[in-house]
Amino acid sequence: MVxxxxxxxxxxxxxxxxxxxxxxxxxxxxFLAGFGLALIVGMPLGMLLARVRTLRIGVEPxxxxxxxxxxxxxxxxxLSMMGFGFAPKLLVVFLFAVFPVLYNTVEGAxxxxxxxxxxxxxxxxxxxxxxxxxxxxxxxxxxxxGVRQAIGRALVGMIAAEFFLSATGLGQLIMSASQNFDTxxxxxxxxxxxxxxxxxxxxxxxxxxxxxxxxQ
Amino acid sequence: xxxxxxxxxxxxxxKPAAASRSGTFVPRLITGLGIVFVWEIVVRAFAPAYVxxxxxxxxxxxxxxxxxxxxxxxxxxxxxxxxxxxxxxxIGTVLGLLMGRSPTFDRVFRVYVNGFNAMPMIIVLPLFxxxxxxxxxxxxxxxxFAAIFAITMNVADGARSVPREYLExxxxxxxxxxxxxxxxxxxxxxxxLLAGFRLAAGRxLIGAVVAEFFLSVGGLGYYILYNSRxxxxxxxxxxxxxxxxxxxxxxxxxxxxTRHFMPWYRRDEKxx
Numbered sequence: 001m002v003x004x005x006x007x008x009x010x011x012x013x014x015x016x017x018x019x020x021x022x023x024x025x026x027x028x029x030x031f032l033a034g035f036g037l038a039l040i041v042g043m044p045l046g047m048l049l050a051r052v053r054t055l056r057i058g059v060e061p062x063x064x065x066x067x068x069x070x071x072x073x074x075x076x077x078x079l080s081m082m083g084f085g086f087a088p089k090l091l092v093v094f095l096f097a098v099f100p101v102l103y104n105t106v107e108g109a110x111x112x113x114x115x116x117x118x119x120x121x122x123x124x125x126x127x128x129x130x131x132x133x134x135x136x137x138x139x140x141x142x143x144x145x146g147v148r149q150a151i152g153r154a155l156v157g158m159i160a161a162e163f164f165l166s167a168t169g170l171g172q173l174i175m176s177a178s179q180n181f182d183t184x185x186x187x188x189x190x191x192x193x194x195x196x197x198x199x200x201x202x203x204x205x206x207x208x209x210x211x212x213x214x215x216q
Numbered sequence: 217x218x219x220x221x222x223x224x225x226x227x228x229x230x231k232p233a234a235a236s237r238s239g240t241f242v243p244r245l246i247t248g249l250g251i252v253f254v255w256e257i258v259v260r261a262f263a264p265a266y267v268x269x270x271x272x273x274x275x276x277x278x279x280x281x282x283x284x285x286x287x288x289x290x291x292x293x294x295x296x297x298x299x300x301x302x303x304x305x306x307i308g309t310v311l312g313l314l315m316g317r318s319p320t321f322d323r324v325f326r327v328y329v330n331g332f333n334a335m336p337m338i339i340v341l342p343l344f345x346x347x348x349x350x351x352x353x354x355x356x357x358x359x360x361f362a363a364i365f366a367i368t369m370n371v372a373d374g375a376r377s378v379p380r381e382y383l384e385x386x387x388x389x390x391x392x393x394x395x396x397x398x399x400x401x402x403x404x405x406x407x408x409l410l411a412g413f414r415l416a417a418g419r420x421l422i423g424a425v426v427a428e429f430f431l432s433v434g435g436l437g438y439y440i441l442y443n444s445r446x447x448x449x450x451x452x453x454x455x456x457x458x459x460x461x462x463x464x465x466x467x468x469x470x471x472x473x474t475r476h477f478m479p480w481y482r483r484d485e486k487x488x
Contacts, residue, residue, distance in 0.1 A: 058246060059247055077268070198334045
């Protein structure tokens with residue numbers, strides 16, 4: 001155990017010597033890349049699954065299973081197949097984040113009222129404008145629930161990748177402090193990552209509420 | 217098309233179970249076989265020989281399940297998760313009831329419970345390894361930390377949402393506060409506790425696996441790590457399958473328990 005004052009001192013040192021900023025940027029790159037990829041893949045795929053009924057029925061149970069599987073268990077496989085570079089870490093963050101997005105988008109797109117699609121069809125709307133003007137606006141609030149969940153998961157994925165694949169970013173900050181028995185440094189890093197987690201979760205909630213206004 | 221729209225429109229009409237089941241079963245089976253087939257082909261064509269492929273995983277299942285090392289690992293992880301969850305349920309429920317029923321307590325603790333809940337739980341591993349050493353105790357601590365806030369927050373929500381009339385009636389019949397707690401508030405928050413338990417069980421499992429990775433404590437997670445490091449991917453994958461089965465199993469168990477023991481609670485079913 002260390003006194004709280006030492007944690008504050010270590011926190012101050014980390015901020016002043018710039019170590020913290022470099023590692024934060026490094027982690028942010030990983031987080032944003034993995035999370036962005038999850039969004040780019042999860043959203044269109046979710047809507048496609050909702051639109052093509054047979055596909056959805058076929059794939060749904062497997063998405064459920066993957067959603068419930070602890071993704072951390074796949075990290076050792078990814079490590080021995082892909083090594084220590086950026087790509088395996090990106091894959092880990094992506095795997096953590098994609099299923100909440102996919103799952104919630106499918107749920108949202110499923111609940112589109114059939115009348116809406118029928119009306120669009122009877123006005124001879126093309127498939128493209130049906131997607132753009134009915135499916136997308138209707139599904140977005142649900143997707144944002146997935147986005148909120150995905151933010152939390154992507155953060156866990158990011159730290160897990162930095163712990164177990166190769167130590168970089170904020171994960172390295174905390175690992176090296178722990179290996180030096182620098183408890184103050186460990187607390188300082190936990191404090192930073194904790195704040196980041198709380199901030200990002202808040203952001204997720206704000207985004208979700210913003211879009212929830214046009215949910216019926 | 218029109219028929220499809222109509223049937224989606226009127227979900228209440230009870231269909232014969234067999235017909236609707238076969239309607240979904242065939243595409244699901246085909247997709248499942250398709251996934252397995254593509255996986256097999258891709259691994260055979262492009263991946264090194266040690267990478268797990270379905271045919272090899274299936275062949276290795278009996279060997280793994282009868283392997284004493286594996287059985288010991290499985291027992292170790294499951295008993296740690298059970299122990300951690302038991303502690304979590306007791307502490308989490310007490311904390312949740314206090315938060316749900318006492319505004320002062322809620323005001324003091326809410327910020328911290330929310331904050332800890334938002335933290336990626338695995339960051340406590342380096343700290344716990346310093347405090348508890350590379351030991352079983354650190355694994356239990358990780359499991360508890362991973363699971364407790366899900367229970368606390370759900371029980372607090374449940375205790376808060378007890379209809380005021382129930383409590384007023386109990387007071388008019390001069391029942392004591394303890395009676396009101398055990399006979400009204402606790403049963404009324406049970407569905408919430410179960411929902412929290414479902415979340416917590418999943419997180420506890422993840423916590424155990426991550427702790428075993430990090431601390432090299434023997435268990436299912438370590439079994440996976442060890443075998444995939446020594447290029448026995450097929451054996452390691454059996455462990456992953458088992459973990460997935462537990463994840464899904466918890467989900468089904470809690471859904472079943474909610475329906476069976478709390479038939480008055482219909483929120484979940486309405487959504488489906």
